[in-house]
Amino acid sequence: MFTEPRVLIDATAVPADRGGVGRYVDCLVAALDADGAAPMVVCQPRDAQLYATLAPHADVLPAVERLVARTARLTWEQTTLPWLVRRLRVDVLHCPHYTMPLTTPVATVVTLHDATFFTDPKVHSPVKARFFRAWTRTSLRRADVCVVPSASTARELRRVASADVARNVDSLHVVHHGVDADRFHPPSPEEITVVRHRLSLDAGPYVAFLGALEPRKNVPALIRGFARASQIRAGRPDLAALVLAGQPGWDSQVERELQAVPHRVRVIRAGYLPLAELSGFLGGAAVVTYPSLGEGFGLPVLEAMAAGAAVLTTRRLSLPEVGGDAVAYCGIDANDIAAGIVELLDDPARRAELSAAAQRRAKDFSWAASATLHREGYSHAVAARRRSR
Numbered sequence: 375m376f377t378e379p380r381v382l383i384d385a386t387a388v389p390a391d392r393g394g395v396g397r398y399v400d401c402l403v404a405a406l407d408a409d410g411a412a413p414m415v416v417c418q419p420r421d422a423q424l425y426a427t428l429a430p431h432a433d434v435l436p437a438v439e440r441l442v443a444r445t446a447r448l449t450w451e452q453t454t455l456p457w458l459v460r461r462l463r464v465d466v467l468h469c470p471h472y473t474m475p476l477t478t479p480v481a482t483v484v485t486l487h488d489a490t491f492f493t494d495p496k497v498h499s500p501v502k503a504r505f506f507r508a509w510t511r512t513s514l515r516r517a518d519v520c521v522v523p524s525a526s527t528a529r530e531l532r533r534v535a536s537a538d539v540a541r542n543v544d545s546l547h548v549v550h551h552g553v554d555a556d557r558f559h560p561p562s563p564e565e566i567t568v569v570r571h572r573l574s575l576d577a578g579p580y581v582a583f584l585g586a587l588e589p590r591k592n593v594p595a596l597i598r599g600f601a602r603a604s605q606i607r608a609g610r611p612d613l614a615a616l617v618l619a620g621q622p623g624w625d626s627q628v629e630r631e632l633q634a635v636p637h638r639v640r641v642i643r644a645g646y647l648p649l650a651e652l653s654g655f656l657g658g659a660a661v662v663t664y665p666s667l668g669e670g671f672g673l674p675v676l677e678a679m680a681a682g683a684a685v686l687t688t689r690r691l692s693l694p695e696v697g698g699d700a701v702a703y704c705g706i707d708a709n710d711i712a713a714g715i716v717e718l719l720d721d722p723a724r725r726a727e728l729s730a731a732a733q734r735r736a737k738d739f740s741w742a743a744s745a746t747l748h749r750e751g752y753s754h755a756v757a758a759r760r761r762s763r
Contacts, residue, residue: 378411379464379466379481379755380465381411381413381464381468381752382462382464382467383399383403383413383414383415384416385399385415386416386417386418387471388400388418388471390420394674395471395487397673398470399470400424400425401552401554401741402470402745402748403415403429403432404429405742405745406432407429407430407432409746412431412432413432413468414464415429415434417435417437418436422434422436435458437454451474451475455475455478459475459478460479465480465481466480466481466752467480467481467482467483468485469483469485469513472485472509472513473509476512480759481518481755481756481758482516483517483518483520483521483751483755484513484519485520485523486520487523487671488669489510489527489534489670490669490691491503491507492510492530492534493530494667497588497667497668498588498589510535514531517755518755518758518762519755521751522549523548523549524550524670524671524695525548525692527548527670527671527692528546530691547747547750549747549748549751550696550744552741552743552744553677553679553736554741555736557650557652558652558656558677558736560657560682560733561656561658561682565651565654565657568654569647569651569654569658572647574642575617578612578613579615579719581616581617581663581719582617582655583596583619583663583664584619584655584664584677584678585664585666586622587620587621587628589627590666590667590668591623591664592666593625594630594631595706595707595711597631597632598631599665599708599710599712599714599715600641600663600711600712600715601636604636605639606712607716607719612719614660616640617642617655618642618643618644619645619647619655621645622645652677652681653681656677656678657678657681657683660718660719660725661684661685661686661718662684663686663687663714664685664688665686666687666688666693668691669692669693670691671696672687672693672696675696675697676736676739678732679701679732679733679736680732682732684702684718684724684725684726684728685697685700685701685728685732686701686702686711687702688704688706690706699735700728700734700735701728702714702718
C-alpha cells in the first residue's frame with residue numbers, strides 16, 4: 375500500500391523581497407497544502423505567519439535564529455537541519471535553492487533553477503558563479519532527485535555537467551513552474567490606476583520590464599533599444615515611457631546607460647513593486663519587454679502573459695518553452711529590441727492578438743500541476759534512496 379512520504383521543505387533561503395525563487399517556494403507550499411500533501415516547512419522567523427496563512431494544514435517551524443548572512447544559513451543547513459530532519463522523522467527533505475546538507479538520513483530533493491552559472495558565467499558575479507557551479511555539481515551527485523523548471527535547463531545541465539549527471543542519470547525531473555492566477559490576472563481599470571499613480575504616469579502608453587537589474591536580464595541593451603525606438607517614433611502623439619521595475623542588481627552598466635538616455639526619452643526606475651500591484655503594472659503596459667540572455671524558466675514572462683500583456687522576449691534557453699506562439703520574439707542587441715518595440719507599439723491589433731493568446735497559454739501552467747509533479751518527485755526520491763541502501 376502506497377504511503378505518502380512526509381516532506382520537510384527548507385524555506386530558509388527565501389529572501390524577504392519575493393523574487394522568482396521566493397514566489398516558487400511560496401506558491402509550491404500553498405499548492406502542496408491545497409493538494410492534501412500538508413508538508414512541513416522550516417523558515418525564517420519573519421515568514422512563519424506567512425506560511426501558516428499560505429498552508430493552514432502544514433506544520434510551520436520557524437528557525438530559532440535569523441539566518442540573514444549566507445554563511446550563517448549554510449552553517450545552519452549543514453548542522454542544525456540534519457538534526458531537525460532526524461527529530462521530525464520525515465521521509466524527504468526538499469531543498470529548493472541549489473544547496474543541501476552533505477549528510478542527511480533521508481531522501482533529498484534539490485531544485486536547480488538554471489544552468490547559466492555554467493553557460494554564461496559572465497552574467498553573474500564571479501563569487502556567485504563559482505558558488506552555484508560548485509553546489510549544482512554537488513547536488514547532482516548527492517541528491518536523490520533534482521527538480522529543474524524546464525526541459526531546456528535539463529538539457530543544459532546534462533551538457534555542461536555531464537559527469538555529475540551521469541552518476542545519477544535518473545535524478546533530473548522537469549517540473550514547470552505555475553502562475554498564481556489570483557495574483558496575476560488581466561487587471562481592472564482601478565488596479566491600473568493605482569500603478570500609474572504610484573509611478574506618476576499620465577494616460578500615455580508605457581513599456582514595462584520586471585526583474586532584477588542584473589547582467590543576465592540585458593537591461594542596458596533594453597535601455598538603448600528603447601531610446602532608439604523612441605527616436606524612430608519621434609513626433610507621434612503616443613510616445614511611450616520605459617518603466618524598469620525590480621530590485622537593483624550589480625549591473626553597473628545600467629546607470630551608465632540611463633545617464634546616456636536622450637533628454638526627451640522618459641525612463642522610470644520604479645524599484646521594487648508590491649506583489650499586489652504587479653498585475654496592474656504588467657497588464658497595464660502597452661508592451662512588456664524581457665530581453666533576457668537566458669533563463670531557467672522565465673517566471674516574469676509567464677506572469678505577464680497571465681496578466682494579459684503583449685510580451686516581447688528572446689528565444690534564449692527556456693523562454694520559448696514558456697512563451698510558445700503567444701509572445702513576440704527579438705534578438706538580444708539594442709537594434710533588434712528597438713525593432714520589436716516599434717513593431718508592437720505601432721500595431722494595436724497584434725498586441726491584442728498576443729494578449730488573448732498569452733492568457734490562453736498561461737492557463738497551461740498551474741501550481742496545482744506543479745505540486746502533483748513535485749509529489750511524484752518526492753516518491754521517486756524515497757524509492758531511489760531505498761535502492762541505494
